[in-house]
Amino acid sequence: MKHFVNLSLLFFFGTLVLSGLFRFLKPFDLVTTRVHIIFGLGVLILIGLHLMSRGKYFVGLLKKRRKKANGSQHPVVLLSSVIIVWGYLLLSSLFNWWPVDVIVKLSYESRHQREIFRHNSRTAFEPLERGIQVARVTDKDASLRLEMEWGPEFKPMQKSGQPLGTRYPQMAIWAEAEDGTILETLFLSQASAGANEINWAGHTHTRKDILPIWYERYKDILGQEPEESDLDAVTSATPINDFSMETYLKFQGQPFSVYVEVNAPNDPNAYFHHEQAESSEGYTKEGIGQPSIVYEAYVFPEDERRYFLMDLSGHSGSTSQQVAEVDYELSELTTAKQLVEKILMQVEIPEVAEEEPEPDHY
Numbered sequence: 293m294k295h296f297v298n299l300s301l302l303f304f305f306g307t308l309v310l311s312g313l314f315r316f317l318k319p320f321d322l323v324t325t326r327v328h329i330i331f332g333l334g335v336l337i338l339i340g341l342h343l344m345s346r347g348k349y350f351v352g353l354l355k356k357r358r359k360k361a362n363g364s365q366h367p368v369v370l371l372s373s374v375i376i377v378w379g380y381l382l383l384s385s386l387f388n389w390w391p392v393d394v395i396v397k398l399s400y401e402s403r404h405q406r407e408i409f410r411h412n413s414r415t416a417f418e419p420l421e422r423g424i425q426v427a428r429v430t431d432k433d434a435s436l437r438l439e440m441e442w443g444p445e446f447k448p449m450q451k452s453g454q455p456l457g458t459r460y461p462q463m464a465i466w467a468e469a470e471d472g473t474i475l476e477t478l479f480l481s482q483a484s485a486g487a488n489e490i491n492w493a494g495h496t497h498t499r500k501d502i503l504p505i506w507y508e509r510y511k512d513i514l515g516q517e518p519e520e521s522d523l524d525a526v527t528s529a530t531p532i533n534d535f536s537m538e539t540y541l542k543f544q545g546q547p548f549s550v551y552v553e554v555n556a557p558n559d560p561n562a563y564f565h566h567e568q569a570e571s572s573e574g575y576t577k578e579g580i581g582q583p584s585i586v587y588e589a590y591v592f593p594e595d596e597r598r599y600f601l602m603d604l605s606g607h608s609g610s611t612s613q614q615v616a617e618v619d620y621e622l623s624e625l626t627t628a629k630q631l632v633e634k635i636l637m638q639v640e641i642p643e644v645a646e647e648e649p650e651p652d653h654y
Contacts, residue, residue: 316399422441435541435638463481547591574612600639
């Protein structure tokens with residue numbers, strides 16, 4: 293049993309260290325996080341078994357009151373030293389003292405604060421077997437919920453020929469005011485949220501290549517390129533206006549639109565592909581294939597309608613023709629139109645009871 297525990301610790305701890313380095317130096321990834329959590333739990337169990345087998349050693353160590361002849365430290369001094377080091381590192385982690393502050397600055401998130409997108413704390417999302425649910429709740433108990441069901445052309449992991457180069461289709465969900473100003477990004481796929489450049493279908497592409505409509509709206513609200521903006525170390529980018537879902541998703545609020553932009557990697561067709569002149573109307577970068585598709589729904593808060601089936605309104609256009617606006621011509625799209633089966637949106641806005649005027653007193 294002792295040899296099994298020791299040998300297992302070697303493999304488990306090695307995996308824990310490697311996954312920790314990936315988590316520290318690379319964008320957030322659910323696979324890396326799962327590996328780190330599982331093997332961290334395994335190391336914890338193995339250490340527990342190891343300590344149980346060494347119980348007599350610790351009991352004997354604490355019982356000894358004098359320095360051994362071989363020159364080892366007095367147990368009280370040894371225990372005090374351990375507590376001091378442990379306590380300082382704990383406080384350093386809690387209050388960001390040295391050396392924790394120096395180490396944290398070397399992490400991926402610290403070095404890429406300007407491009408990492410973080411969702412609103414009142415937004416929640418849950419992957420489904422064949423889709424995803426996204427919900428945004430306001431402090432007044434109003435809510436906007438979307439449920440998207442993938443279509444027959446959805447392939448969870450588009451193969452790129454590289455084991456670590458596969459990527460999911462990318463998606464952005466956001467709300468806009470009537471004048472086209474983005475109110476809030478409700479959801480952004482994990483890969484695009486963590487970095488401006490991602491390995492997509494074996495090729496490096498930016499958010500602008502993959503989700504150009506959302507990217508331009510997001511850039512407008514920041515007043516500059518997302519990766520060049522000044523970000524708060526904890527939250528996301530600071531917009532240049534005061535609009536948010538809180539001011540629109542309410543009783544007697546202003547009308548707004550909700551958009552969903554989706555793009556699947558490496559899905560070229562006879563019109564949209566990279567094997568043509570870059571000036572051609574259908575040219576798209578290698579690995580992009582057909583452009584992103586855009587779904588839309590218009591919400592009028594005072595309307596009694598609470599359920600919306602979002603419509604496929606257009607696409608982002610080819611790489612050579614992109615103008616950051618939705619192209620409503622769908623005739624050149626093929627499999628991209630079957631990427632999504634349907635998107636159902638529910639809006640709940642509680643009515644505010646009118647306050648009765650107080651009676652006059654004479």
